[in-house]
Amino acid sequence: MSNRTAENIFDTLVDGIVAGRMTPGEPLVEQALAEQFGVSRTPVREALHRLEQANLAERGARRAFVVRKMAPEDLAELFEAAGEVESALAALAANRMSEIERRRLEAILGEGDACNDPQSYGDINARFHGTIQSGARNGILAATLDELNLRTLAWRAANFHEDSSRLASSRAEHRAIAQAIFAQDGEATRRLMRSHVASSYIIVADILAKRAP
C-alpha cells in the first residue's frame, strides 16, 4: 500500500507526535519508516526535514532524527511566545471583528457554560480561540501562532488533561476576554489573553514538575 505521499506521511508523523503516541527521543529512521509506510526513503526523508523545520524533530546520534525533546526552559519560552502572538491577535480582533463574529463569540461562550465534558469543551475552546484568530484579519500572524501552537500541543497532549477546576477558570477567563473584545478595548484584551495563555502554561509546567522532580 503506497497511497501515502510525502505530505501524507508528514501529517501522520505530526499527528503521532502531538497526540503523544511518539515520545520525545524516539528515533525516526528513514529506512524503517519507509518500510512501515510502504514507500521509498525519498518521501519519508522529505517529511522528516519538514518535521525538523517545524521544530518537532531534531538530530540525535549518527545524525539520525529523533522526536524532539524540550527542556523546561524551552517550554517556558514557547508559551511566552505563543502568549505574545495570540494576545497581539486578540488586540487586533477587538477592533476588527464584525458584528456577526462578535455574536458568534457570544454563542460559543454560551456553549462553554452549558458544557461539562472536558472532551467537547476542548472543541469549544478551539473554536473560541479560532474565532478571535480569524477576527484579527492577519493571516500571517495567525499562521505564526499555528506554528507555535503545534509545538505547545505536543506538550499538552502528552502531559495535560483538563480537570474540572481548570475548566471553570477557563470559562471565566474566556468571558473576560470576550467582554473586552465587545468593548473594543484592545489593550485590555491583550492583557487578558496573555494571562489566559500564561495560566494554561502554569498547569502544564505544574504537572511536569510533579512528574519528574
Next chain:
Amino acid sequence: MSNRTAENIFDTLVDGIVAGRMTPGEPLVEQALAEQFGVSRTPVREALHRLEQANLAERGARRAFVVRKMAPEDLAELFEAAGEVESALAALAANRMSEIERRRLEAILGEGDACNDPQSYGDINARFHGTIQSGARNGILAATLDELNLRTLAWRAANFHEDSSRLASSRAEHRAIAQAIFAQDGEATRRLMRSHVASSYIIVADILAKRAP
C-alpha cells in the same frame, strides 16, 4: 564544482531573493538550478522545498516553483505581524536586559548619531534591533521574528534605499525606544517599537505605490 550542499544552495537562493537579484515570478526549475550549481536535482529539490516553507517561493505553472509574488495586502499584514512580534520582544527586553546590554545599546545610539552613510547606518540599525532582540531572553520569539524579517527584507532590498530624511527620523525613534528601555517601561517600549516598524512600512508602501500606480 559540486562543493555546494543542500544547505548551501538554500542560503544562496535566499540571498539572491532578499538581495533582489531574483525578481518575484522568476521560475526556479530544479534541473536548471542543478546544472547551474553543478549538483543533481536532489539537493536543489530540498532547497526549494525549504524556500516554499519559508514563504519565499510558491507554485507557479506546471507545479513549478517561482519566486514568490506578494500582494500589497500581504505586505501590510507582514509588517503588522513583524511589528507585533518585535514590539513584544522589545517590551520583554525593557525588563530583562542586563546593565552591560543597556550600555551597549547606548553606544550603538552614539554610533548612529555619528554616522551619515546609509550603507553603514544599515549595519548599525541591524545591531540596534539585534541587541534588543537578544535582550528579550526568548529565542523562540526571536526566531519567529527572524522568519518574518526574512520576508520583509525581500521587499526592502528590492524597493527601498534609505534616504537621509528617513535616516534622521530613524535615529530619533531609536533614541525614544532606548529611553523607554532604560526606564524599564515595557508598555511604552512596545508602543514605540510598534510605531517604529510601522513607519518603515509606510516608506516601503509609499515607494511601491509610486512605482506601479
Next chain:
DNA sequence: TATCTTGCATATGTATACATGTTCTTTCAA
C-alpha cells in the same frame, strides 16, 4: 590499565532513472 587508532555498523546525503501529472500546442472536424 588507560588511551589512541582503526575498522565497521548505521543512518543520512547525493546521483540517476523512471513515474506521474499538468499545461500548451497541434490537428482534425463541425
Next chain:
DNA sequence: TTGAAAGAACATGTATACATATGCAAGATA
C-alpha cells in the same frame, strides 16, 4: 473560424543505488 481532443513537452514526485559521515567497539600499544 472555432472548438474539442489527443499528444507532446515540461516539471515535479518517487524509487533505488551508491557516497559520505559519524559514533561505537575492539584491539594494539604505551
